Amino acid sequence: MKKHQITILDIARQLNISKSTVSRALTGHPKVSPETRKAVLELAVQMDYQPNMLSVSLVKNKSNTIGVIVPEFMSSFFPQVILGIQQVARTSGYTVLITQCSESYEQEVANARLLLASQVDGLLVSLTKETLNYDHLKIFQRKGIPVVFFNRVCEDMEVPKVIVDDYEGAYRATEHLITTGRKRVAHLAGPATLAISRKRLDGYRDALRRYGIAIDESLIISYDLTMEKVDIYVNHLLNLANRPDALFCINDPTAIQAIQVIKQRSLRIPEDIAVVGFSNDYYSAFIEPSLTTVAQPVQDVGSTAARLLINQIETDCDKPIIKQLKTELIVRRSTV
Amino acid sequence: MKKHQITILDIARQLNISKSTVSRALTGHPKVSPETRKAVLELAVQMDYQPNMLSVSLVKNKSNTIGVIVPEFMSSFFPQVILGIQQVARTSGYTVLITQCSESYEQEVANARLLLASQVDGLLVSLTKETLNYDHLKIFQRKGIPVVFFNRVCEDMEVPKVIVDDYEGAYRATEHLITTGRKRVAHLAGPATLAISRKRLDGYRDALRRYGIAIDESLIISYDLTMEKVDIYVNHLLNLANRPDALFCINDPTAIQAIQVIKQRSLRIPEDIAVVGFSNDYYSAFIEPSLTTVAQPVQDVGSTAARLLINQIETDCDKPIIKQLKTELIVRRSTV
DNA sequence: TCAGATAGTGCAACCGTTCCCACTAAATGC
DNA sequence: GCATTTAGTGGGAACGGTTGCACTATCTGA
Numbered sequence: 064m065k066k067h068q069i070t071i072l073d074i075a076r077q078l079n080i081s082k083s084t085v086s087r088a089l090t091g092h093p094k095v096s097p098e099t100r101k102a103v104l105e106l107a108v109q110m111d112y113q114p115n116m117l118s119v120s121l122v123k124n125k126s127n128t129i130g131v132i133v134p135e136f137m138s139s140f141f142p143q144v145i146l147g148i149q150q151v152a153r154t155s156g157y158t159v160l161i162t163q164c165s166e167s168y169e170q171e172v173a174n175a176r177l178l179l180a181s182q183v184d185g186l187l188v189s190l191t192k193e194t195l196n197y198d199h200l201k202i203f204q205r206k207g208i209p210v211v212f213f214n215r216v217c218e219d220m221e222v223p224k225v226i227v228d229d230y231e232g233a234y235r236a237t238e239h240l241i242t243t244g245r246k247r248v249a250h251l252a253g254p255a256t257l258a259i260s261r262k263r264l265d266g267y268r269d270a271l272r273r274y275g276i277a278i279d280e281s282l283i284i285s286y287d288l289t290m291e292k293v294d295i296y297v298n299h300l301l302n303l304a305n306r307p308d309a310l311f312c313i314n315d316p317t318a319i320q321a322i323q324v325i326k327q328r329s330l331r332i333p334e335d336i337a338v339v340g341f342s343n344d345y346y347s348a349f350i351e352p353s354l355t356t357v358a359q360p361v362q363d364v365g366s367t368a369a370r371l372l373i374n375q376i377e378t379d380c381d382k383p384i385i386k387q388l389k390t391e392l393i394v395r396r397s398t399v
Numbered sequence: 400m401k402k403h404q405i406t407i408l409d410i411a412r413q414l415n416i417s418k419s420t421v422s423r424a425l426t427g428h429p430k431v432s433p434e435t436r437k438a439v440l441e442l443a444v445q446m447d448y449q450p451n452m453l454s455v456s457l458v459k460n461k462s463n464t465i466g467v468i469v470p471e472f473m474s475s476f477f478p479q480v481i482l483g484i485q486q487v488a489r490t491s492g493y494t495v496l497i498t499q500c501s502e503s504y505e506q507e508v509a510n511a512r513l514l515l516a517s518q519v520d521g522l523l524v525s526l527t528k529e530t531l532n533y534d535h536l537k538i539f540q541r542k543g544i545p546v547v548f549f550n551r552v553c554e555d556m557e558v559p560k561v562i563v564d565d566y567e568g569a570y571r572a573t574e575h576l577i578t579t580g581r582k583r584v585a586h587l588a589g590p591a592t593l594a595i596s597r598k599r600l601d602g603y604r605d606a607l608r609r610y611g612i613a614i615d616e617s618l619i620i621s622y623d624l625t626m627e628k629v630d631i632y633v634n635h636l637l638n639l640a641n642r643p644d645a646l647f648c649i650n651d652p653t654a655i656q657a658i659q660v661i662k663q664r665s666l667r668i669p670e671d672i673a674v675v676g677f678s679n680d681y682y683s684a685f686i687e688p689s690l691t692t693v694a695q696p697v698q699d700v701g702s703t704a705a706r707l708l709i710n711q712i713e714t715d716c717d718k719p720i721i722k723q724l725k726t727e728l729i730v731r732r733s734t735v
Numbered sequence: 736t737c738a739g740a741t742a743g744t745g746c747a748a749c750c751g752t753t754c755c756c757a758c759t760a761a762a763t764g765c
Numbered sequence: 766g767c768a769t770t771t772a773g774t775g776g777g778a779a780c781g782g783t784t785g786c787a788c789t790a791t792c793t794g795a
Contacts, residue, residue, distance in 0.1 A: 064715050065460075066543040070781055081745045086783060094743060111538060116516040117457045118781035121750045124401075126453065137681070142478040149499060158513060161497045163485060177494060180452040202447060207402040319685050345473070346680075349655050351687025379400050406751055417775045422753060430773060454751035457780045 069112045077110075078102055089114070120182060128158045129372060130178030132171060134191040134215065136163045138316055139345045140361060141189070144213065147365025148187060155373050157184070166288070168193035175199040183208065185372040190215040192254050192288055209375040213368040215257055221383045223375065225368040229259050232357035232390035233266025233311070236339045239355070239392055240309040241274045243399060245337060249282040249300050249307035251293070251317055260285065260313060263341065267311055282307055293320040301328060301336075308336055309398075315340035315347045318354055322397065337398040352396035360388050405448045413446075414438055425450070456518060464494045465708060466514030468507060470527040470551065472499045474652055475681045476697060477525070480549065483701025484523060491709050493520070502624070504529035511535040519544065521708040526551040528590050528624055545711040549704040551593055557719045559711065561704040565595050568693035568726035569602025569647070572675045575691070575728055576645040577610045579735060581673060585618040585636050585643035587629070587653055596621065596649060599677065603647055618643055629656040637664055637672075644672055645734075651676035651683045654690055658733065673734040688732035696724050 071085040078085075080099065088095045088103035095103075106112075120126040129152055133141040145161060152159045160181060162174035171191050178186060179202060186203050188210065197217050203210050204220070213225040240248050250267045253260030264283070271278050281303065284296045300307055301324075312318035318340030322332060330336055332352050340347060343358035367386050375381050407421040414421075416435065424431045424439035431439075442448075456462040465488055469477040481497060488495045496517060498510035507527050514522060515538065522539050524546065533553050539546050540556065549561040576584050586603045589596030600619070607614050617639065620632045636643055637660075648654035654676030658668060666672055668688050676683060679694035703722050711717050 064543050066541070068460075068542070068781085072781075082782080083746075083784080084744060086781095087744090090783080092784095094741095096743060099743080111541065113512070113515045113538075113542075115457070115518060115781050117453045117462065117518050118750085119783080121451070121453045121457060121752090121781085122783050124404075124750070136478045136482050137475075139473075139475060139478075142472045142475075146472050146499070158496070158517065160494070163482070176449070179449045181494065182451060182453050202449075205402070205447065206404070206449075207400050319682070323685065344682075346655075346682030346685065349659065349682065349686045351685075404751085408751080418752085419754080419776075420774060422751095423774090426753085428754095430771095432773060435773080451751050454780085455753075457751085457782090458753050460780070 068115065069110050070115070071112075074103060074106050074110065074112060077106060126158075126182045126184055127156055128160055128181065128183050129185045129187060129369070129376075130160045130162070130181065130183035132162050132164065132174050132178070132186070132188045134164050134166050134171075134189055136165075138314075140214075140342055143345075143361040144189075144365035144368075147362035147367075148369040149365075150362075151366045151369035151373065155369075157373065164191045166191045166193065168195075172199040175202070179203065179206075179208075185209040185211070185376045187211050187213060187368050187372055188217075189213050190217060190257070192257055195256060209372055209381060211368050211372040211375070213364050215259060218258055222381070223371045223384045223386070225364055225371065225386045225388070226259075227359045227364065227388045227390050229262035229390075230266040230269075232341060232359075232392070233263035234270045235266075235390070235392045236311055236341070236355075236357050237267045237270035238274070239394065239398065240311065240337055240339060241270065241276065243337070245309035246276070247279070247282065247305065247307040248276075248309040248311060250284070251296060251300075251310060251312045251321065252283060252285040253313040254287050255285055263313060288313075288317070290316065290320055293317055294324050297321045297324040298328075301325070301330070306336075309338070310336060311339045313341060315342050315344040315354060315356055318356070318397075319347070319350055322350065322352075322354070333396070333398050339398060343393055348395065355395045355398040356393055358391045358393050363388055404451065405446050406451070407448075410439060410442050410446065410448060413442060462494075462518045462520055463492055464496055464517065464519050465521045465523060465705070465712075466517065466519035467495055467497045468500065468510050468514070468522070468524045469497070470500050470502050470507075470525055472501075474650075476550075476650075476678055479681075479697040480525075480701035480704075483698035483703075484705040485701075486698075487702045487705035487709065491705075493709065500527045502527045502529065504531075508535040511538070515539065515542075515544075521545040521547070521712045523547050523549060523704050523708055524553075525549050526553060526593070528593055531592060545708055545717060547704050547708040547711070549700050551595060554594055558717070559704075559707045559720045559722070561700050561707065561722045561724070562595075563695045563700065563724045563726050565598035565726075566602040566605075568677060568695075568728070569599035570606045571602075571726070571728045572647055572677070572691075572693050573603045573606035574610070575730065575734065576647065576673055576675060577606065577612065579673070581645035582612070583615070583618060583641065583643040584612075584645040584647060586620070587632060587636075587646060587648045587657065588619060588621040589649040590623050591621055599649060624649075624653070626652065626656055629653055630660050633657045633660040634664075637661070637666070642672075645675070646672060647675045649677060651678050651680040651690060651692055654692070654733075655683070655686055658686065658688075658690070669732070669734050675734060679729055684731065691731045691734040692729055694727045694729050696726075699724055 075082040075085045088100045164170040216224040340356035343356045347354040411418040411421045424436045500506040552560040676692040679692045683690040
């Protein structure tokens with residue numbers, strides 16, 4: 064059963080002083096006599112006093128909390144981004160309220176409402192693959208609560224964003240496939256709702272164009288990121304009369320799943336078909352064959368976004384900067 | 400810049416009624432006339448009103464928040480447990496405050512303090528590998544705030560715990576190695592501070608004993624879960640005059656790292672040495688060779704723990720039940 | 736000696752809600 | 766037709782802190 068909470072009033076009564084003085088002693092206010100301060104501090108420890116942040120937040124109109132909305136929690140990507148967020152938040156004295164949407168738009172709306180009600184001082188968001196309407200996020204803007212997007216960003220809101228250079232990454236990946244002799248490079252793309260899908264697709268297209276390879280639309284398949292679909296689409300590609308000799312996938316989980324399908328069909332990687340992923344997930348180096356992929360500075364995405372947000376919270380300046388972090392092509396055995 | 404928040408008082412003034420009535424209309428209190436209720440609800444939407452949960456929590460002395468402390472966030476294990484926690488919490492109307500310790504005891508203490516100050520209604524904890532003192536968690540008990548442990552539990556606190564049958568899992572894994580002809584089974588164990596390490600070690604020992612295999616202490620190495628050490632210890636084992644022909648690892652990341660080392664030395668898996676992990680992480684099926692491992696019902700751990708906690712919060716009954724979930728040996732190519 | 740500074744403290748308002756109590760007016764019972 | 770219930774509302778304390786202001790007592794300097 065929940066016990067009575069020790070409050071500053073309890074301390075005040077014991078010492079026969081006012082709660083104002085207790086508050087001042089506890090918060091390090093200068094105008095408290097050394098003896099009083101000592102007595103308060105000692106009694107506080109002895110009584111196991113813990114301040115109630117709810118009331119502090121209420122009176123100060125600041126919760127020192129930042130909200131985070133991520134689309135999913137299964138891949139290693141978002142947990143790692145959160146690691147970066149937490150590191151920065153912690154050192155700046157903020158608590159992080161993490162919510163997760165299971166790729167559902169409705170869940171995203173619910174989470175936004177929750178964070179709003181929780182009086183977060185700022186919001187970090189990465190969108191679900193379903194999100195097309197942004198009203199639930201624009202409320203934050205209207206209320207003057209800073210918002211920063213990362214990874215999966217919203218293109219019609221003028222707020223700071225942290226992304227990696229998806230175009231460049233995809234371009235380099237495709238270029239790598241071409242320069243290692245591939246002629247028919249397929250692309251298993253993400254849903255067009257996500258800007259990252261579109262940019263990676265653009266990078267892929269431009270690389271082909273640049274190297275004078277005609278774009279074959281039948282080799283481009285956009286899918287909804289549900290893993291079961293990968294089997295279907297990869298099989299479809301492998302069944303084409305003029306089979307692709309390389310496959311560039313929207314992300315690492317997709318690539319890894321694709322590799323399983325290709326292996327099942329007893330095709331050799333990379334001899335028969337090369338595979339490239341995107342994001343360099345933790346386990347991508349360990350699979351067989353090890354996966355060539357585009358590495359993103361995952362934790363940096365989180366820490367940069369957090370820094371941008373906290374800066375905005377504390378200075379009230381809100382230039383809608385777009386921080387674009389560099390990617391790096393990591394060549395492994397799935398392509399060479 | 401943060402704008403003025405819309406409060407029930409703003410609504411009250413606009414409609415020329417008292418804030419009590421507005422509050423009642425908003426919370427669905429029966430004694431409000433239909434017209435008043437309608438007017439309030441409409442104006443609330445129109446004004447973009449969002450309740451301030453801080454004040455609600457303050458006055459009700461209940462935050463509808465549960466705190467979670469996990470030791471790390473890199474492996475897929477804890478994020479997945481959290482998924483299970485969130486699912487249950489959400490349907491019961493609770494928000495989840497997640498904190499992460501990077502395996503540091505000090506961070507754990509800081510996180511506990513933070514959650515206490517945030518007035519969580521209950522606490523879910525999995526300990527860091529360093530934790531030996533539990534004062535920071537016992538405070539919750541003293542204050543009457545329910546605590547439930549999961550996975551890495553504390554043996555000297557009488558509270559509910561959710562674990563998997565580590566002993567049984569380790570026993571089965573070791574048994575599997577023995578029955579497939581292995582004679583010298585090594586064990587790369589976790590730190591003795593963790594009960595899971597000790598239990599898995601016990602299961603390993605008992606399986607050997609049961610099958611009449613003398614226990615060779617030189618084949619048992621306890622390490623601190625920092626990946627770099629795996630290289631050293633595995634190499635040490637492989638350099639032994641009488642090399643082991645099987646290796647049972649405390650968890651999957653360890654096993655995967657061990658496999659890398661073994662492959663570097665051009666030994667064959669499983670012919671020269673078989674490898675078994677524990678926990679069936681997401682990627683363990685995809686590595687080469689695919690990893691034989693003991694699967695845990697990861698999300699169930701989270702959902703069970705959350706259910707236990709919420710039940711305790713809402714009924715005030717606190718039987719220190721220990722829920723032990725079943726494990727399952729998954730045989731893959733690293734052993735057969 | 737006395738004005739003025741200063742250290743230390745207490746009072747009370749405030750943050751945004753809930754909820755008990757009191758009140759009025761209409762509805763009901765007899 | 767009058768007492769009693771009841772529906773609907775408002776007033777105000779409470780939750781646990783912070784903080785501006787007022788106040789007293791001591792100290793400073795000319």
